[in-house]
Amino acid sequence: MPDKKTIRVQIYRSPSHDVEDDARGGKYKEYEIPYEDRMTILRVLDCIFQYYDRSLAYYKSCRIGKCTGCLVSVDGKNKLACCTLVEDGMRLGPAEGFKIIRDLVVADSHTK
Amino acid sequence: MLAEPKVIETDVLVIGSGGAGSRAAIEVARNGLAVLITTKGVSGKSGDTPSADMDINVPSRDAKEIFGLDGDIMDTPDSFAQDIFQAGKYMNNEEVVLTLCTNASKYVKELIDWGMDITGLTQGPGHKFPRGIASTGRSMMSALKRGMRQCKIDLAEYTMVTNLLTRNGRVVGAVGINIRSGDLLVIRAKAVILATGGAMRLYPLVTAAEELTGDGMFIAYQAGAELVDMEFPMFLPACVYWPESMKGVIFPYVFSTVVGGWWLNRFGERFIEKWDPTRMERDTTRDIAAIAQSMEISRKRGGQHGGIFVSFKHIPDEIMEYSARVCPWWPNFIYGQFNLLEFDMDPRKVAYEAGPAAHYWNGGVKVNGKGETSVPGLYAAGEVQGGTQGANRLAGNGVAECLVFGALAGSSAAAYVKDAPEPDIDGAQVDMYCEQICRPLSQKTGSDVFEFRKRIQDTASDYIGPIRDKHGLVSCIGEIEKLNDEAVHQTIKNKGKVFNSEWVLALENEVMLRILEIVTRASLLRKESRGALYRTDYPDTDNKDWLKNIIITNRNGQVSLETKPVVTSRLQLPKPEKVPYLGSSKRRFT
Numbered sequence: 087m088p089d090k091k092t093i094r095v096q097i098y099r100s101p102s103h104d105v106e107d108d109a110r111g112g113k114y115k116e117y118e119i120p121y122e123d124r125m126t127i128l129r130v131l132d133c134i135f136q137y138y139d140r141s142l143a144y145y146k147s148c149r150i151g152k153c154t155g156c157l158v159s160v161d162g163k164n165k166l167a168c169c170t171l172v173e174d175g176m177r178l179g180p181a182e183g184f185k186i187i188r189d190l191v192v193a194d195s196h197t198k
Numbered sequence: 199m200l201a202e203p204k205v206i207e208t209d210v211l212v213i214g215s216g217g218a219g220s221r222a223a224i225e226v227a228r229n230g231l232a233v234l235i236t237t238k239g240v241s242g243k244s245g246d247t248p249s250a251d252m253d254i255n256v257p258s259r260d261a262k263e264i265f266g267l268d269g270d271i272m273d274t275p276d277s278f279a280q281d282i283f284q285a286g287k288y289m290n291n292e293e294v295v296l297t298l299c300t301n302a303s304k305y306v307k308e309l310i311d312w313g314m315d316i317t318g319l320t321q322g323p324g325h326k327f328p329r330g331i332a333s334t335g336r337s338m339m340s341a342l343k344r345g346m347r348q349c350k351i352d353l354a355e356y357t358m359v360t361n362l363l364t365r366n367g368r369v370v371g372a373v374g375i376n377i378r379s380g381d382l383l384v385i386r387a388k389a390v391i392l393a394t395g396g397a398m399r400l401y402p403l404v405t406a407a408e409e410l411t412g413d414g415m416f417i418a419y420q421a422g423a424e425l426v427d428m429e430f431p432m433f434l435p436a437c438v439y440w441p442e443s444m445k446g447v448i449f450p451y452v453f454s455t456v457v458g459g460w461w462l463n464r465f466g467e468r469f470i471e472k473w474d475p476t477r478m479e480r481d482t483t484r485d486i487a488a489i490a491q492s493m494e495i496s497r498k499r500g501g502q503h504g505g506i507f508v509s510f511k512h513i514p515d516e517i518m519e520y521s522a523r524v525c526p527w528w529p530n531f532i533y534g535q536f537n538l539l540e541f542d543m544d545p546r547k548v549a550y551e552a553g554p555a556a557h558y559w560n561g562g563v564k565v566n567g568k569g570e571t572s573v574p575g576l577y578a579a580g581e582v583q584g585g586t587q588g589a590n591r592l593a594g595n596g597v598a599e600c601l602v603f604g605a606l607a608g609s610s611a612a613a614y615v616k617d618a619p620e621p622d623i624d625g626a627q628v629d630m631y632c633e634q635i636c637r638p639l640s641q642k643t644g645s646d647v648f649e650f651r652k653r654i655q656d657t658a659s660d661y662i663g664p665i666r667d668k669h670g671l672v673s674c675i676g677e678i679e680k681l682n683d684e685a686v687h688q689t690i691k692n693k694g695k696v697f698n699s700e701w702v703l704a705l706e707n708e709v710m711l712r713i714l715e716i717v718t719r720a721s722l723l724r725k726e727s728r729g730a731l732y733r734t735d736y737p738d739t740d741n742k743d744w745l746k747n748i749i750i751t752n753r754n755g756q757v758s759l760e761t762k763p764v765v766t767s768r769l770q771l772p773k774p775e776k777v778p779y780l781g782s783s784k785r786r787f788t
Contacts, residue, residue, distance in 0.1 A: 103694025104380070124441040124541050135699070136648050140690065143697040147239050147407045148249035150447050151535025152336065155243035168443075169535035187378060188696045194240045194355070 218580025225608025253330025286588020380695025396559025589729025
């Protein structure tokens with residue numbers, strides 16, 4: 087039986103797809119997407135990227151809570167997107183304490 | 199009109215920033231040469247090393263004498279090598295295996311000196327002695343970072359290398375893109391070390407990280423290097439199939455080996471009883487387990503999400519709770535960062551729908567004991583290399599291979615560079631590759647990049663999983679021919695420059711499609727079952743006619759295959775006869 091329930095999240099979007107977002111000059115945009123059983127924040131981002139907006143930038147690697155690359159700010163607190171269950175109305179932004187590249191992708195301290 | 203690529207110069211380019219790439223770069227830098235690491239992601243946050251729950255194998259005698267652990271002095275590098283050879287079903291390259299066994303301790307010792315934590319010594323299945331020094335991928339990466347800080351190493355993160363540049367048969371550099379800026383890149387280098395890991399992402403169900411799309415194997419093949427043992431991708435049994443958010447997580451398998459889970463089909467039968475009745479779930483080998491689970495699934499004896507069921511409900515809660523308290527893998531029912539109770543995955547209450555997932559790439563770019571490939575100036579280290587694991591990897595060998603061959607490839611490349619000519623780049627080759635790279639940005643009609651990836655992965659899942667046969671493999675070639683026609687017409691919606699993930703997907707898809715073809719053609723040629731490959735139409739292991747490796751090369755754009763007999767001087771080969779895959783003619787997978 088298809089699950090008709092939907093979920094809304096707000097996601098930080100940078101102003102341009104062509105230049106880095108040096109000044110945190112973006113805005114939060116709301117998305118409403120179908121809810122999936124035990125949906126994590128990473129699954130939400132995957133779903134938005136694949137079906138709603140291919141320009142969304144976010145980082146993922148291991149998907150199992152080990153590489154820590156998918157760290158994002160969830161209502162102001164840094165959490166791993168892959169292991170955190172989504173809740174309706176969550177506000178997702180780039181991880182706090184890092185320089186932004188674009189949307190949810192931040193520059194690691196090792197990056198030149 | 200193409201933008202002018204940015205040119206970067208270095209002595210040695212290392213592609214990949216995991217265990218093998220990091221260790222290789224250290225070795226190059228110690229030789230006083232310039233070295234650049236590129237990675238599609240972020241160093242320490244990409245590749246498979248950071249997420250490994252790992253053992254690193256050393257000869258058991260060294261475990262005791264060098265590391266002060268409870269090793270056995272009766273073990274030698276040769277007896278370790280023989281175990282690898284037996285587990286690899288005699289497909290391994292003797293020189294490579296002996297190099298691994300004689301050098302592992304030296305490089306593990308170095309990591310411990312750089313601060314890697316070790317938590318004990320384990321004896322994995324297939325090992326005659328305890329050889330696995332237990333640690334974690336994160337601890338190993340921290341140690342390697344400490345080692346790297348003592349050297350001068352340049353790092354280009356968010357950088358995908360898409361092709362190698364060659365001149366007169368030598369490698370002279372590479373082209374690629376800077377994912378962060380969208381710039382095209384030309385990297386002039388006297389030598390290149392591939393450390394890109396496997397191609398497990400070819401499959402939809404996978405335990406490996408996002409980046410593992412087989413890039414190193416593809417670019418080596420395209421540049422003329424030999425690949426070997428590509429018909430033996432390894433599958434780990436009992437990985438999560440549902441929920442979607444946990445797909446590919448390995449804890450049902452890990453718990454099964456710790457506390458003895460039952461693997462059930464939809465009739466509630468412990469199907470392993472039919473095929474490995476003495477060892478059952480806990481002690482059977484990973485190749486047999488993956489084939490058994492695939493067999494149940496393909497015979498429609500699985501569940502609604504395509505898996506079999508892993509259940510711990512026969513075990514009293516008290517035992518599960520005790521195990522969750524004392525076992526380092528899942529303190530208080532938290533595996534990795536997944537809180538199993540929060541995810542409704544409490545093993546006391548639910549059976550998990552689970553099954554095989556692509557876990558490791560046994561084959562790869564053919565190397566010798568120095569990490570040299572068949573192309574001058576090109577080296578391969580770690581999972582991307584072929585020859586170490588043969589048809590099946592012995593537990594604990596993945597990381598050992600990264601360290602030993604990372605260091606050896608680094609040292610071989612450094613020696614080569616000292617006499618190598620200045621790289622002379624062919625402008626026409628650069629232009630051709632740059633045009634191919636940019637194609638998805640201007641393509642207006644054709645297959646959507648996601649749909650295209652899904653078709654590649656579904657084809658891999660349908661035809662080149664743990665069980666294969668001629669009929670399926672021939673159908674697979676037909677699918678590949680259709681996909682080939684469409685590959686150059688992939689479309690992407692986002693044409694932006696900064697962090698355009700869709701563009702990366704399109705470039706990876708072309709790599710994955712070629713790997714799909716190579717695995718399929720090699721599987722079709724091998725008319726027997728061995729290690730990680732089970733052919734239902736040839737169910738025996740044929741040690742009479744098939745003690746041979748399949749070597750793959752690119753002949754004018756066509757996949758060319760040839761067989762070479764396995765030759766050894768120290769390792770013992772089996773009797774030249776056909777033997778049933780499951781050891782007894784009474785048992786056949788049906």
